[in-house]
Amino acid sequence: MLNPLLLLRFYNHLYTVTDMCIKNVFYLWDAIIQAYTVKTHILFNGITTPYNRALVNIGTTSSATPLWYYREDTKTFVEWSLEFQTMDDAERGLEAKELPILSMVIVDEERVIHDLTDFLGPVRVFHSSPTVFPSIAHIVGAWSLSSGIVLNPSNKYFANSITSSADTVAMPIDSHGYFNPVADDSNNKMEAVEEVAQST
Numbered sequence: 001m002l003n004p005l006l007l008l009r010f011y012n013h014l015y016t017v018t019d020m021c022i023k024n025v026f027y028l029w030d031a032i033i034q035a036y037t038v039k040t041h042i043l044f045n046g047i048t049t050p051y052n053r054a055l056v057n058i059g060t061t062s063s064a065t066p067l068w069y070y071r072e073d074t075k076t077f078v079e080w081s082l083e084f085q086t087m088d089d090a091e092r093g094l095e096a097k098e099l100p101i102l103s104m105v106i107v108d109e110e111r112v113i114h115d116l117t118d119f120l121g122p123v124r125v126f127h128s129s130p131t132v133f134p135s136i137a138h139i140v141g142a143w144s145l146s147s148g149i150v151l152n153p154s155n156k157y158f159a160n161s162i163t164s165s166a167d168t169v170a171m172p173i174d175s176h177g178y179f180n181p182v183a184d185d186s187n188n189k190m191e192a193v194e195e196v197a198q199s200t
Contacts, residue, residue: 039072041145042080048137048174050145068134070142075119077134077142079127096124099133100164106140106151106173107158116159119143135176136161 041050044064058066069078076096103117116139123142125133134142136159144150151157157173 041070041072041142042066043068043070043077043134043138043141046176048141050138050141068138070134070138070145072142072145075123075142075146077123077125077127077138079125079132081128094126096126097130098164099123099125099139101139102162102164102166104139104159104161107160108155113157114147114149116140116143119146136171137174137176140173 040053042053042056042058043050043066045067047064050070053069057063066080068080070076071078099120101120103115104120105112105116106114120139123139127133140151140159151173153174158170159173159175161169161171163169
Protein backbone atom coordinates (compact mmCIF):
# COMPACT_ATOMS: atom_id res chain seq x y z
CA MET A 1 0.00 0.00 0.00
CA LEU A 2 1.28 3.43 -0.96
CA ASN A 3 2.33 5.74 1.83
CA PRO A 4 -0.02 8.80 1.68
CA LEU A 5 2.79 11.10 2.81
CA LEU A 6 5.08 9.95 0.00
CA LEU A 7 2.24 10.30 -2.47
CA LEU A 8 1.57 13.87 -1.27
CA ARG A 9 5.26 14.74 -1.61
CA PHE A 10 5.31 13.31 -5.11
CA TYR A 11 2.33 15.41 -6.21
CA ASN A 12 3.81 18.53 -4.59
CA HIS A 13 7.07 17.97 -6.45
CA LEU A 14 5.21 17.32 -9.69
CA TYR A 15 3.20 20.53 -9.21
CA THR A 16 6.34 22.58 -8.50
CA VAL A 17 8.17 21.28 -11.57
CA THR A 18 5.14 21.80 -13.81
CA ASP A 19 4.60 25.32 -12.49
CA MET A 20 8.25 26.23 -13.12
CA CYS A 21 8.10 24.85 -16.65
CA ILE A 22 4.95 26.82 -17.46
CA LYS A 23 6.46 30.04 -16.06
CA ASN A 24 9.66 29.54 -18.07
CA VAL A 25 7.68 28.94 -21.24
CA PHE A 26 5.67 32.12 -20.70
CA TYR A 27 8.84 34.07 -19.85
CA LEU A 28 10.52 32.86 -23.05
CA TRP A 29 7.42 33.61 -25.11
CA ASP A 30 7.17 37.12 -23.60
CA ALA A 31 10.85 37.77 -24.42
CA ILE A 32 10.30 36.66 -28.03
CA ILE A 33 7.22 38.88 -28.36
CA GLN A 34 9.08 41.87 -26.95
CA ALA A 35 12.06 41.32 -29.19
CA TYR A 36 9.86 41.53 -32.27
CA THR A 37 7.30 44.12 -31.19
CA VAL A 38 8.92 46.53 -28.72
CA LYS A 39 10.51 49.36 -30.64
CA THR A 40 12.68 50.75 -27.85
CA HIS A 41 16.43 50.58 -28.37
CA ILE A 42 19.47 51.57 -26.33
CA LEU A 43 22.34 53.63 -27.72
CA PHE A 44 25.71 53.24 -26.03
CA ASN A 45 28.69 55.53 -25.63
CA GLY A 46 31.15 55.01 -28.51
CA ILE A 47 28.91 52.48 -30.31
CA THR A 48 26.93 53.42 -33.41
CA THR A 49 24.50 50.49 -33.55
CA PRO A 50 21.21 50.71 -31.59
CA TYR A 51 20.39 47.56 -29.60
CA ASN A 52 16.93 46.24 -28.83
CA ARG A 53 16.24 46.97 -25.18
CA ALA A 54 14.63 43.57 -24.62
CA LEU A 55 17.72 41.71 -25.81
CA VAL A 56 20.63 43.42 -24.06
CA ASN A 57 22.14 42.88 -20.63
CA ILE A 58 23.56 46.07 -19.19
CA GLY A 59 24.03 44.77 -15.68
CA THR A 60 27.60 43.49 -15.99
CA THR A 61 30.77 45.36 -15.10
CA SER A 62 32.02 44.97 -18.68
CA SER A 63 28.88 46.47 -20.26
CA ALA A 64 29.18 49.60 -22.40
CA THR A 65 27.75 52.81 -20.96
CA PRO A 66 24.16 53.52 -22.10
CA LEU A 67 23.52 57.11 -23.21
CA TRP A 68 20.08 57.17 -24.85
CA TYR A 69 16.85 55.30 -25.19
CA TYR A 70 15.48 55.50 -28.73
CA ARG A 71 11.85 54.71 -29.51
CA GLU A 72 11.59 53.80 -33.16
CA ASP A 73 7.84 54.22 -33.62
CA THR A 74 7.79 57.80 -32.30
CA LYS A 75 11.37 58.75 -33.30
CA THR A 76 12.06 59.81 -29.73
CA PHE A 77 15.40 60.01 -27.92
CA VAL A 78 15.38 59.99 -24.10
CA GLU A 79 18.56 60.66 -22.17
CA TRP A 80 19.53 57.54 -20.22
CA SER A 81 20.52 59.38 -17.03
CA LEU A 82 16.95 60.61 -16.55
CA GLU A 83 16.11 57.09 -15.33
CA PHE A 84 12.42 56.99 -16.21
CA GLN A 85 10.74 53.65 -15.82
CA THR A 86 9.23 53.80 -19.30
CA MET A 87 9.47 55.93 -22.41
CA ASP A 88 5.86 57.00 -21.85
CA ASP A 89 6.80 58.36 -18.40
CA ALA A 90 9.55 60.46 -19.97
CA GLU A 91 7.26 61.80 -22.67
CA ARG A 92 4.66 62.79 -20.06
CA GLY A 93 7.17 64.33 -17.66
CA LEU A 94 9.41 66.37 -19.95
CA GLU A 95 9.12 68.89 -22.73
CA ALA A 96 10.18 67.53 -26.09
CA LYS A 97 12.92 69.34 -27.98
CA GLU A 98 13.64 69.31 -31.67
CA LEU A 99 17.08 68.40 -32.95
CA PRO A 100 19.05 71.58 -33.74
CA ILE A 101 19.46 70.35 -37.32
CA LEU A 102 17.44 71.66 -40.25
CA SER A 103 18.80 69.24 -42.83
CA MET A 104 21.34 66.46 -43.16
CA VAL A 105 22.75 64.50 -46.06
CA ILE A 106 25.25 61.66 -46.15
CA VAL A 107 27.96 62.15 -48.73
CA ASP A 108 30.54 59.85 -50.27
CA GLU A 109 33.40 61.82 -51.86
CA GLU A 110 31.21 64.90 -52.39
CA ARG A 111 28.35 62.83 -53.83
CA VAL A 112 25.08 62.85 -51.88
CA ILE A 113 23.94 59.27 -51.38
CA HIS A 114 21.23 59.67 -48.71
CA ASP A 115 19.10 62.59 -47.53
CA LEU A 116 18.03 62.31 -43.87
CA THR A 117 16.10 65.58 -43.74
CA ASP A 118 12.63 64.00 -43.84
CA PHE A 119 13.65 61.51 -41.16
CA LEU A 120 14.90 64.27 -38.84
CA GLY A 121 11.75 66.39 -39.03
CA PRO A 122 9.64 64.48 -36.48
CA VAL A 123 12.58 63.45 -34.24
CA ARG A 124 12.19 64.66 -30.65
CA VAL A 125 14.63 64.65 -27.74
CA PHE A 126 13.95 64.49 -24.00
CA HIS A 127 17.06 65.49 -22.09
CA SER A 128 18.31 67.06 -18.88
CA SER A 129 20.32 69.84 -20.51
CA PRO A 130 19.64 72.08 -23.53
CA THR A 131 23.25 71.52 -24.60
CA VAL A 132 23.04 67.73 -24.88
CA PHE A 133 21.79 66.01 -28.04
CA PRO A 134 22.39 62.60 -29.63
CA SER A 135 25.63 62.22 -31.57
CA ILE A 136 25.83 62.09 -35.35
CA ALA A 137 26.64 58.38 -35.08
CA HIS A 138 23.51 57.75 -32.99
CA ILE A 139 21.30 59.80 -35.30
CA VAL A 140 22.55 57.82 -38.30
CA GLY A 141 22.07 54.58 -36.35
CA ALA A 142 18.45 55.51 -35.59
CA TRP A 143 17.91 56.40 -39.26
CA SER A 144 19.25 52.96 -40.23
CA LEU A 145 16.53 51.33 -38.11
CA SER A 146 13.81 53.21 -40.01
CA SER A 147 15.32 52.97 -43.48
CA GLY A 148 16.75 49.47 -43.27
CA ILE A 149 19.94 50.81 -44.87
CA VAL A 150 23.25 49.71 -43.35
CA LEU A 151 26.19 51.70 -44.66
CA ASN A 152 29.44 49.95 -45.54
CA PRO A 153 31.85 50.63 -42.64
CA SER A 154 34.85 50.33 -44.92
CA ASN A 155 33.80 53.48 -46.80
CA LYS A 156 34.38 56.96 -45.43
CA TYR A 157 31.05 58.79 -45.25
CA PHE A 158 30.35 62.26 -43.92
CA ALA A 159 27.17 63.83 -42.59
CA ASN A 160 26.77 67.36 -43.91
CA SER A 161 24.29 69.30 -41.80
CA ILE A 162 22.70 72.73 -41.70
CA THR A 163 21.97 73.64 -38.11
CA SER A 164 19.13 75.71 -36.69
CA SER A 165 21.54 78.66 -36.47
CA ALA A 166 22.28 78.35 -40.21
CA ASP A 167 25.80 76.98 -39.71
CA THR A 168 27.12 74.20 -41.93
CA VAL A 169 28.76 71.28 -40.14
CA ALA A 170 30.49 68.28 -41.74
CA MET A 171 31.34 65.33 -39.52
CA PRO A 172 32.15 61.64 -40.12
CA ILE A 173 29.00 59.56 -39.68
CA ASP A 174 30.71 57.51 -36.99
CA SER A 175 31.47 60.62 -34.95
CA HIS A 176 30.40 60.47 -31.35
CA GLY A 177 30.34 64.21 -30.98
CA TYR A 178 27.01 65.95 -30.52
CA PHE A 179 25.71 69.34 -31.56
CA ASN A 180 25.97 71.83 -28.74
CA PRO A 181 24.50 75.34 -28.94
CA VAL A 182 27.32 77.68 -27.90
CA ALA A 183 26.70 81.42 -27.60
CA ASP A 184 29.55 83.76 -28.50
CA ASP A 185 29.88 87.51 -29.12
CA SER A 186 28.65 87.37 -32.70
CA ASN A 187 25.85 84.83 -32.88
CA ASN A 188 24.60 81.55 -31.53
CA LYS A 189 26.74 78.95 -33.28
CA MET A 190 26.59 75.19 -33.27
CA GLU A 191 29.86 73.43 -32.69
CA ALA A 192 30.79 69.77 -32.49
CA VAL A 193 31.57 68.72 -28.94
CA GLU A 194 33.02 65.40 -27.90
CA GLU A 195 30.41 63.16 -26.28
CA VAL A 196 31.23 62.16 -22.73
CA ALA A 197 30.03 59.00 -21.03
CA GLN A 198 27.29 59.70 -18.54
CA SER A 199 27.02 57.90 -15.23
CA THR A 200 24.00 55.68 -14.78
